[in-house]
Amino acid sequence: xxxxxxxxxxxxxxxxxxxxxxxxxxxxxxxxxxxxxxxxxxxxxxxxxxxxxxxxxxxxxxxxxxxxxxxxxxxxxxxxxxxxxxxxxxxxxxxxxxxxxxxxxxxxxxxxxxxxxxxxxxxxxxxxxxxxxxxxxxxxxxxxxxxxxxxxxxxxxxxxxxxxxxxxxxxxxxxxxxxxxxxxxxxxxxxxxxxxxxxxxxxxxxxxxxxxxxxxxxxxxxxxxxxxxxxxxxxxxxxxxxxxxxxxxxxxxxxxxxxxxxxxxxxxxxxxxxxxxxxxxxxxxxxxxxxxxxxxxxxxxxxxxxxxxxxxxxxxxxxxxxxxxxxxxxxxxxxxxxxxxxx
Amino acid sequence: xxxxxxxxxxxxxxxxxxxxxxxxxxxxxxxxxxxxxxxxxxxxxxxxxxxxxxxxxxxxxxxxxxxxxxxxxxxxxxxxxxxxxxxxxxxxxxxxxxxxxxxxxxxxxxxxxxxxxxxxxxxxxxxxxxxxxxxxxxxxxxxxxxxxxxxxxxxxxxxxxxxxxxxxxxxxxxxxxxxxxxxxxxxxxxxxxxxxxxxxxxxxxxxxxxxxxxxxxxxxxxxxxxxxxxxxxxxxxxxxxxxxxxxxxxxxxxxxxxxxxxxxxxxxxxxxxxxxxxxxxxxxxxxxxxxxxxxxxxxxxxxxxxxxxxxxxxxxxxxxxxxxxxxxxxxxxxxxxxxxxxx
DNA sequence: AACAGTCTTGCAATCCTTTGCATGCCCTTG
DNA sequence: CAAGGGCATGCAAAGGATTGCAAGACTGTT
Numbered sequence: 042x043x044x045x046x047x048x049x050x051x052x053x054x055x056x057x058x059x060x061x062x063x064x065x066x067x068x069x070x071x072x073x074x075x076x077x078x079x080x081x082x083x084x085x086x087x088x089x090x091x092x093x094x095x096x097x098x099x100x101x102x103x104x105x106x107x108x109x110x111x112x113x114x115x116x117x118x119x120x121x122x123x124x125x126x127x128x129x130x131x132x133x134x135x136x137x138x139x140x141x142x143x144x145x146x147x148x149x150x151x152x153x154x155x156x157x158x159x160x161x162x163x164x165x166x167x168x169x170x171x172x173x174x175x176x177x178x179x180x181x182x183x184x185x186x187x188x189x190x191x192x193x194x195x196x197x198x199x200x201x202x203x204x205x206x207x208x209x210x211x212x213x214x215x216x217x218x219x220x221x222x223x224x225x226x227x228x229x230x231x232x233x234x235x236x237x238x239x240x241x242x243x244x245x246x247x248x249x250x251x252x253x254x255x256x257x258x259x260x261x262x263x264x265x266x267x268x269x270x271x272x273x274x275x276x277x278x279x280x281x282x283x284x285x286x287x288x289x290x291x292x293x294x295x296x297x298x299x300x301x302x303x304x305x306x307x308x309x310x311x312x313x314x315x316x317x318x319x320x321x322x323x324x325x326x327x328x329x330x331x332x333x334x335x336x337x338x339x340x341x342x343x344x345x346x347x348x349x350x351x352x353x354x355x356x357x358x359x360x361x362x363x364x365x366x367x368x369x370x371x372x373x374x375x376x377x378x379x380x381x382x383x384x
Numbered sequence: 385x386x387x388x389x390x391x392x393x394x395x396x397x398x399x400x401x402x403x404x405x406x407x408x409x410x411x412x413x414x415x416x417x418x419x420x421x422x423x424x425x426x427x428x429x430x431x432x433x434x435x436x437x438x439x440x441x442x443x444x445x446x447x448x449x450x451x452x453x454x455x456x457x458x459x460x461x462x463x464x465x466x467x468x469x470x471x472x473x474x475x476x477x478x479x480x481x482x483x484x485x486x487x488x489x490x491x492x493x494x495x496x497x498x499x500x501x502x503x504x505x506x507x508x509x510x511x512x513x514x515x516x517x518x519x520x521x522x523x524x525x526x527x528x529x530x531x532x533x534x535x536x537x538x539x540x541x542x543x544x545x546x547x548x549x550x551x552x553x554x555x556x557x558x559x560x561x562x563x564x565x566x567x568x569x570x571x572x573x574x575x576x577x578x579x580x581x582x583x584x585x586x587x588x589x590x591x592x593x594x595x596x597x598x599x600x601x602x603x604x605x606x607x608x609x610x611x612x613x614x615x616x617x618x619x620x621x622x623x624x625x626x627x628x629x630x631x632x633x634x635x636x637x638x639x640x641x642x643x644x645x646x647x648x649x650x651x652x653x654x655x656x657x658x659x660x661x662x663x664x665x666x667x668x669x670x671x672x673x674x675x676x677x678x679x680x681x682x683x684x685x686x687x688x689x690x691x692x693x694x695x696x697x698x699x700x701x702x703x704x705x706x707x708x709x710x711x712x713x714x715x716x717x718x719x720x721x722x723x724x725x726x727x
Numbered sequence: 728a729a730c731a732g733t734c735t736t737g738c739a740a741t742c743c744t745t746t747g748c749a750t751g752c753c754c755t756t757g
Numbered sequence: 758c759a760a761g762g763g764c765a766t767g768c769a770a771a772g773g774a775t776t777g778c779a780a781g782a783c784t785g786t787t
Contacts (some may be wrong), residue, residue, distance in 0.1 A: 043498070045773060056737050061775055071735060083719060091499050092444070093773035095435040096742045103499070105607070111464045112653075121454045124481045136444070136479045138467045155386070156434050156446070156476060183638065257657065286658055291659060310455075311654045314627055316634060399767050405747055414765055436743030439772050688750060 044248060045084045053081040064089065064126055066347045103133040104337060105153040105160035107146055111138045113255075114309040115279070115326055119184055122330025123161050131336055132158075142357035143167045143225075147175055154179045159337040161330070165226045182337045184329050186227040190349040192340065196356050198228055202235035204358040205276050205304045208320070212366045214274040214302060218248040220263045220286065222255045222278030229278055232306070236276065248272050253282060260285020273302065273367040280305035280312050280321055287315055287363065298365035308359050310342050317362030325354050387428045392631050395424040406431065415427075417426045420560065446476040447680060448496040448503035450489055454684040456598075457652040458622065458669055459506060462527055465673025466504050473681055475501075486510045490518055497522045504673070508569045525680045527672050529570040533692040535683065537676045539699050541571055544665035545578035546648045547701040548619050551663070553586050555709045557617040557645060561591040563606045565598045565621030572621055575649070579619065596625060603628020611638055616710040618649065623648035623655050623664055630658055641708030651702050660705030662706065668697050 046060045053060065055074060063070045063078040070078070074115045081087075095101045104127050108116040120136065125136045135157055137149040143166040150160055162170060169188050175181060176191040182194035186190035209217055219236045233249070240247040253259030267275055267286065276282035283305030287297060295301055297317055305312060308323035326331040332352050342348050346378035389403045396403065398417060406413045406421040413421070426428075427465060438444045451459040463479065470477045478500055480492040486509040493503055502523035507515060512531050519534040526536035552560055562579045565572035576592070583590040591613045594604035600652055601694045603625040610618055610629065620626035626648030630640060640660055648655060651666035675695050681688050 046775095047773080057774075058737060058739095058776075059735090062736085065775080069735080074735080082688060088494075088498055090439070090773050091741090092435045092438040094775075096433070096439055096744090096773080097775050099742080101435070111467060112460055117455055117460050120479075121481060124454060124479060125483070128480065133478050133496060134480070135476050136463075136467060137471065137477070138464060140468070151431075153476060155431055257653075303766095310600075311657060314631060314654065314658060317661055389758095390743080400744075401746080401767060402765085405766085408745080412765080417765080432745095433743055436772090437745075439743080439774095440745050442772085 105157035119330040120327035120329035126331040126334035198231040199235040201356040216246040218272035257285040264289030302364040320364040397511035448500035461669035462673040469677035471675040541574040542578040544699040559589040561615035600628040607632030645707040663707040
């Protein structure tokens with residue numbers, strides 16, 4: 042049914058090898074033969090069968106991507122970046138979503154391994170050992186995570202936290218909270234460590250508020266604890282958490298930024314749409330995806346495992362309406378005693 | 385490097401055919417032989433080479449998905465649904481994004497055609513002819529679009545518009561605007577037609593406001609025209625447009641819903657996060673993706689082109705804060721003369 | 728005029744799996 | 758005891774493209 046190289050060869054009056062060579066290395070074929078073959082191939086709409094090709098070359102012309110949740114806007118953008126670069130390089134892209142079951146991610150990588158030339162893995166929560174094991178077996182590039190010297194694209198989390206805390210301190214905040222993400226998340230660890238060390242440097246009064254699911258619901262859950270903490274400003278693990286905070290704070294009648302300043306991380310598109318709009322540390326998400334593909338393709342084309350090839354992308358605080366000077370002494374809870382609160 | 389059936393055969397002391405049969409049709413193999421083979425396969429970590437398999441079977445075990453923009457939350461959810469169902473059925477998923485170049489979508493389908501058993505195509509704006517041509521050549525299922533009797537998953541757009549208009553009319557609105565999406569978008573056409581016919585049925589004073597890009601920026605661009613139109617309520621082509629309207633209305637000092645009620649379509653996750661939260665027609669996006677895969681797999685497994693297999697999913701208006709009773713006679717423009725506006 | 732060297736093309740093996748067919752064995756039955 | 762029928766297994770072909778090697782044609786040089 043599909044047209045094969047044999048059909049083209051027959052039509053052009055040459056052998057299959059010549060057809061193959063014409064398409065792969067045109068300079069090794071006489072111009073007039075080349076023209077005949079190209080004409081025949083075009084007339085028949087010939088496309089080399091990728092299965093047959095990869096069977097002999099060992100290459101698939103496909104890359105893989107594994108993410109915890111396609112609907113999380115962070116991963117959506119990474120996916121877009123990966124797709125874009127892969128497509129530009131002439132590679133197809135296999136996508137798999139673990140639905141936040143980090144234990145399943147290794148299996149997804151294994152499943153797609155024989156169909157791809159390499160895989161971009163976003164697995165914030167799987168254990169180092171599992172990831173190191175995978176990297177031993179397959180060609181991997183990690184996004185937003187470091188494990189040993191597996192090739193990886195990361196962002197400068199510490200600098201993001203630094204920018205956020207400097208901003209808050211400049212506004213006059215003294216007591217600043219960090220609403221954490223999942224305990225086992227790599228970037229949460231990075232951000233928490235930076236919060237501690239840079240907060241201390243800046244002589245801030247720090248409050249650490251546990252671990253929350255990195256979604257809007259997590260922020261909603263964290264908000265009341267935050268209010269009770271007496272902090273006048275908060276840095277959330279990510280924007281979704283921050284958006285949940287904003288929502289619950291509004292319900293509770295806590296004004297942002299007058300009573301409480303809120304900073305997120307990622308600068309997802311929604312951050313600009315709330316009122317007040319969310320101040321956030323812009324993370325180059327799409328660029329992370331693109332860079333990951335570049336790293337992967339470099340390896341695929343060199344044909345070697347280039348351990349230690351990593352890239353740390355820079356971030357930039359984007360200031361919007363959710364941060365401002367603290368209204369008075371004391372935290373939100375002080376100015377909003379129980380009676381006033383709209384629970 | 386990779387372990388092949390030969391390695392397993394050697395280890396188990398059988399022929400390659402037996403290895404293949406053990407994995408494909410275990411009942412045709414003697415139990416003890418089967419055990420030896422399974423043990424050897426497990427010990428070596430054998431996985432059949434998908435390229436070799438698809439070369440002979442003509443099946444790839446992979447499905448394709450083409451969307452205009454992965455970052456558009458509508459398509460993000462469809463993608464998630466498609467991925468989920470494909471994975472559950474043991475299929476891998478190739479994803480391609482046309483970056484809103486609808487002319488490129490046919491080429492993307494063609495490119496992946498030989499790597500997949502079938503493709504889910506989301507192409508709201510390509511011409512009917514192009515799509516019909518593709519369907520002739522390849523196994524396709526359309527999402528959110530009908531072309532001839534190509535298998536397709538759609539939603540009941542007319543009913544969505546009906547629910548929205550009934551809601552607005554019940555609140556007491558008389559002059560209602562529709563802010564349109566792209567002229568060549570199939571669902572825009574459906575929604576506009578429904579707006580006209582149902583609006584007339586309900587005896588509403590209808591205003592049609594041109595075509596806008598289906599993003600937040602389109603809504604921002606449409607807002608001023610909307611204000612000038614004198615409508616007290618608006619139905620937007622989709623939520624992103626509606627969110628753009630909300631943003632610009634806020635800037636202009638037009639209160640929602642007191643001065644203007646706003647309804648979107650899709651009920652994307654962000655819709656719940658704005659203030660006021662957006663009233664929107666919930667569209668089962670993920671379910672659309674799932675249903676599309678079901679249709680596709682039915683065809684793949686039957687091995688025939690089942691023309692005319694379609695499914696029309698139902699929708700449900702979700703009422704939130706962005707709709708309410710009109711404050712007084714006259715449109716927003718009347719109550720907000722130029723002097724008051726915060727441009 | 729003959730030979731060396733270059734360029735072009737075809738042959739054939741190879742990648743790995745699946746599957747129709749044949750073989751050989753054993754068991755059953757007349 | 759012989760023949761027939763299953764059952765389990767191996768053989769070999771097939772699927773389509775790639776590529777090392779060899780052969781043939783042709784150019785140019787001595």
